[in-house]
Amino acid sequence: MNKTNRLITIIVTVILVAIVAAYLWDARSTVAVLSSTLRQSTPLVLGALCGLLCERSGVINIGIEGQMLFGAFIGFLANVYTGNLIMAIVAALLAGALSGLLLAYMSVSLKMDQIIAGTVLNILALGVTGYFYQQGLTTQGKLPTVPLGPLADLPLVGPVLFSNPPITYATLLLVMVVHYVLFYTRWGLRTRAVGEKPRAADTLGINVYKVRYWNVIIGGMLAGLAGGFLTLEAVGTFERNMTNGRGFIALAVLIFGKWTPFGAWGGALLFGFAIAAQTQLQLSGAVDIPHQFIGMLPYVLTILVLAGFIGRSRPPAASGIPYEK
Amino acid sequence: MNKTPILELRGITKQFPGVLANDNIDLTLYQGEIHALLGENGAGKSTLMNILYGLYEPTRGEILVDGKRLALGSPSDAIAAGIGMVHQHFMLVPPFTVTENVILGNEETGAAGRLNTRTAAKQITEISQRYNLEVDPYAIVGDLPVGVQQRVEIIKLLYRNADILIFDEPTAVLTPQEADELVAIMRELVAQGKSIIFITHKLREVLEVADRITVIRRGRMIGSTTPAEADQNKLAEMMVGRAVHLELDKGKATPGETVLAVENLTVNNELAQTAVDDVSFVLREGEVLGLAGVQGNGQTELVEAITGLRRVVRGTITVAGQKATNQSPRKITEMGTAHIPEDRQKHGLVLSYGIDDNLILNTYYQAPFSRAGQRQAQAIQQNAEVLVEKFDVRTPNATAAASTLSGGNQQKVIIARELNRPIKLLIANQPTRGVDVGSIEFIHSQILAQRQAGTAVLLASTELDEILQLSDRIAVMYSGKIMAIVDANKTSKEALGLLMAGVSE
Ligand SMILES: Nc1ncnc2c1ncn2[C@@H]1O[C@H](COP(=O)(O)OP(=O)(O)OP(=O)(O)O)[C@@H](O)[C@H]1O
Ligand SMILES: [Mg+2]
Numbered sequence A: 001m002n003k004t005n006r007l008i009t010i011i012v013t014v015i016l017v018a019i020v021a022a023y024l025w026d027a028r029s030t031v032a033v034l035s036s037t038l039r040q041s042t043p044l045v046l047g048a049l050c051g052l053l054c055e056r057s058g059v060i061n062i063g064i065e066g067q068m069l070f071g072a073f074i075g076f077l078a079n080v081y082t083g084n085l086i087m088a089i090v091a092a093l094l095a096g097a098l099s100g101l102l103l104a105y106m107s108v109s110l111k112m113d114q115i116i117a118g119t120v121l122n123i124l125a126l127g128v129t130g131y132f133y134q135q136g137l138t139t140q141g142k143l144p145t146v147p148l149g150p151l152a153d154l155p156l157v158g159p160v161l162f163s164n165p166p167i168t169y170a171t172l173l174l175v176m177v178v179h180y181v182l183f184y185t186r187w188g189l190r191t192r193a194v195g196e197k198p199r200a201a202d203t204l205g206i207n208v209y210k211v212r213y214w215n216v217i218i219g220g221m222l223a224g225l226a227g228g229f230l231t232l233e234a235v236g237t238f239e240r241n242m243t244n245g246r247g248f249i250a251l252a253v254l255i256f257g258k259w260t261p262f263g264a265w266g267g268a269l270l271f272g273f274a275i276a277a278q279t280q281l282q283l284s285g286a287v288d289i290p291h292q293f294i295g296m297l298p299y300v301l302t303i304l305v306l307a308g309f310i311g312r313s314r315p316p317a318a319s320g321i322p323y324e325k
Numbered sequence B: 001m002n003k004t005p006i007l008e009l010r011g012i013t014k015q016f017p018g019v020l021a022n023d024n025i026d027l028t029l030y031q032g033e034i035h036a037l038l039g040e041n042g043a044g045k046s047t048l049m050n051i052l053y054g055l056y057e058p059t060r061g062e063i064l065v066d067g068k069r070l071a072l073g074s075p076s077d078a079i080a081a082g083i084g085m086v087h088q089h090f091m092l093v094p095p096f097t098v099t100e101n102v103i104l105g106n107e108e109t110g111a112a113g114r115l116n117t118r119t120a121a122k123q124i125t126e127i128s129q130r131y132n133l134e135v136d137p138y139a140i141v142g143d144l145p146v147g148v149q150q151r152v153e154i155i156k157l158l159y160r161n162a163d164i165l166i167f168d169e170p171t172a173v174l175t176p177q178e179a180d181e182l183v184a185i186m187r188e189l190v191a192q193g194k195s196i197i198f199i200t201h202k203l204r205e206v207l208e209v210a211d212r213i214t215v216i217r218r219g220r221m222i223g224s225t226t227p228a229e230a231d232q233n234k235l236a237e238m239m240v241g242r243a244v245h246l247e248l249d250k251g252k253a254t255p256g257e258t259v260l261a262v263e264n265l266t267v268n269n270e271l272a273q274t275a276v277d278d279v280s281f282v283l284r285e286g287e288v289l290g291l292a293g294v295q296g297n298g299q300t301e302l303v304e305a306i307t308g309l310r311r312v313v314r315g316t317i318t319v320a321g322q323k324a325t326n327q328s329p330r331k332i333t334e335m336g337t338a339h340i341p342e343d344r345q346k347h348g349l350v351l352s353y354g355i356d357d358n359l360i361l362n363t364y365y366q367a368p369f370s371r372a373g374q375r376q377a378q379a380i381q382q383n384a385e386v387l388v389e390k391f392d393v394r395t396p397n398a399t400a401a402a403s404t405l406s407g408g409n410q411q412k413v414i415i416a417r418e419l420n421r422p423i424k425l426l427i428a429n430q431p432t433r434g435v436d437v438g439s440i441e442f443i444h445s446q447i448l449a450q451r452q453a454g455t456a457v458l459l460a461s462t463e464l465d466e467i468l469q470l471s472d473r474i475a476v477m478y479s480g481k482i483m484a485i486v487d488a489n490k491t492s493k494e495a496l497g498l499l500m501a502g503v504s505e
Helices: A002-025 A028-054 A064-082 A085-109 A114-132 A148-153 A157-160 A165-186 A186-196 A197-205 A207-234 A246-255 A261-284 A291-309 B043-052 B077-080 B098-103 B118-128 B146-159 B176-191 B203-209 B232-240 B299-306 B328-332 B346-347 B377-390 B407-419 B437-452 B465-471 B495-499
Strands: B005-016 B019-030 B034-039 B059-065 B083-086 B164-168 B195-199 B211-217 B222-223 B258-268 B274-284 B286-294 B314-317 B337-340 B425-429 B456-460 B474-478 B481-487
Touching: A002 A028, A028 A064, A028 A157, A028 A165, A028 A186, A028 A207, A028 A261, A064 A085, A064 A114, A064 A207, A064 A246, A064 B083, A085 A114, A085 A207, A085 B337, A114 A246, A148 A157, A165 A186, A165 A207, A165 A261, A186 A197, A186 A207, A186 B474, A197 A207, A197 B481, A261 A291, B005 B043, B005 B211, B005 B474, B019 B059, B019 B195, B019 B222, B034 B043, B034 B203, B034 B232, B043 B059, B077 B164, B083 B146, B083 B211, B098 B118, B098 B146, B118 B146, B118 B425, B146 B176, B146 B299, B176 B203, B203 B232, B211 B232, B222 B232, B232 B481, B258 B299, B258 B425, B258 B456, B274 B314, B274 B377, B274 B456, B274 B495, B286 B299, B286 B377, B286 B465, B286 B495, B299 B314, B299 B456, B328 B337, B337 B377, B337 B407, B346 B407, B346 B495, B377 B407, B407 B437, B425 B437, B437 B465, B456 B465, B474 B495, B481 B495
Parallel strands: B034 B195, B034 B211, B083 B164, B164 B195, B286 B456, B286 B474, B337 B425, B425 B456
Antiparallel strands: B005 B019, B005 B059, B211 B222, B258 B274, B258 B314, B474 B481
């Protein structure tokens, strides 16, 4: 444990030094890349947190992609028809919760194969949102940037961290909340117990099914929020299959983070950075490489990182196994 | 001991599909007594206790605690009524700390819902001092030896203020030393006012520690007795329904050619430390070599190396003249090796498979079970039916999942699989762990029959009685080395005990 902590400290220090150096060298591009990193990472973090809650309680969720898409679509529709962004966020959360309920019903109650249950969600989401989506719907705008008073005026950190729209702030907060809940509260202890050894939890009077249901539902809400981020905060409109694999990348990020919130956050930032850097490189035209190759950067990075860098990581022992009383 | 019943089970009946596991059982537990529950494998002991603890709902019957009816079918109600249980297979969360395991389900929280781990750890330390259950509250449970894990289970009960403690075969996985410690702990617990139901297959322990003894057979209550009125033979007879020969007459060994030769073998454990240190010995046809030692002195690693489950760092292993060093387990099996592994659930069975498939785990790819790559259902079923009958596996049918079998019957499935083919070398690691006296008699006679037929047997066991009864020669391991190989007829428990502690003359 101590060795990993030291390693993490070293890595974080190196990254911080690199950022400061880059800022001194080219302030504008650095700020642009970092802000974009944060924005790109937001749906990945939320998706990974969704997967985290599910898997920590023993349910594999490969339907994050579909849940995001539901959240994105319903949030968008709510925005179109009510014109109220708060209502739209609530709608995205609800859509996610409902998709979580469906997943929980399939994998916890029906004890379906969880890979199939997740696939059902993905296909369902793609079909339903694609079918009901009509072109030409317009919205009354998207979530605005909210600068946090004088903090926003600080150099470098101001524009990057303290001048963001609400879901981005909420995501940063959620990483900490989920970490705290998972490792320091009764809820978290029971969730982890149910994901590691449900029978032991059962013998202590803990209702395994209930713990799984709630975690999967709340996880679904986070995925719904990730979808809401796309339509309500980032783009402002809906497109078919607009999640574009983010739900699956979130899964990779979750594994990269060894099923911990901060680990997943780190993974999402890395991936977000790859996307941001790639965009920046293409825009600036600084290097003379065909843009297809630059576009590969995030994916190559994921493969490298997942394959080599992280070593062995172990999912919760009971993840994916339906509980038979 | 005073005579107020603290717990009464009345007419408990439990019907599983195809099995009547409990048939109208009455049981009374008095305040401050240790009540031993005896019975064959599959007699229904664990089922009865799981009903008491609320994990199963009985088909019929009622339970009174302190004269009040207990709501059935929910562990929470049982816990609230002061009932606690140490399960036959531990109910601990391996990656959790001791404290987390203890408080789980009964957590106290402070501001912002934060767990009071520190207070709980302090309470655990208090409990462990009061009852002599030494344990580090911050240790990760998965890293602890079984004896200590069991202490954690006991602390779990005490932390919940349980007054009625159920121990389901607590000593099956313990070394004799740990078992003695547990007996002392149980005495301490009743001295402090707890009442205990104690399940075991070791009759010696029963006679030593119980106040009363109840025997069940095939789900039915056979009778009650006390240690004063009974001896080992009488108890064995009550359990099995016939006289059991606890002493064996094994006859003289007639060792033949060398079957297993181990030379300068060095093997590491998971932490890359030397576990088997430059060990050499030979084992011949028709003899039993006992491997004695306190658990954790390299016996497990030695057996795993011989059976191909662990890498050999240095040295050679030869089985029947063929090089077996770092060969695949299948190759080694094909050389004529049979292996009864130490942990039946982890390495012996695929719990979710039926008995029939478990019986062909190492021969499934050969005729008659496979032809042209196809599974031969009929041959497999026939094989299963014959073996279930021959080895007396108690099960409704031969296709039942191994997980539904009682612990002892799971063991019999493994033994049936391993002994029912032509073998030259039998490696038996704790072959009678958790098995009833009738079946021990049976397993021992099977091992001796193998010896008679010319098989070389390596028997690792932490039970000195078992080692002394079956072995011709005994190798004692201490800290990775073989301290000595002695003649079984010319040694004593005391002499072995000294060797096991690392003292050599
Ligand atoms: N969940 C279950 N489903 C079906 N049958 C079961 C189940 N649990 C136990 N049984 C059957 O009930 C009978 C009693 O089993 P139980 O585990 O109570 O035996 P036991 O006395 O504890 O034996 P052992 O000493 O081997 O642990 C056995 O025949 C077993 O196969
Ligand atoms: Mg049992």
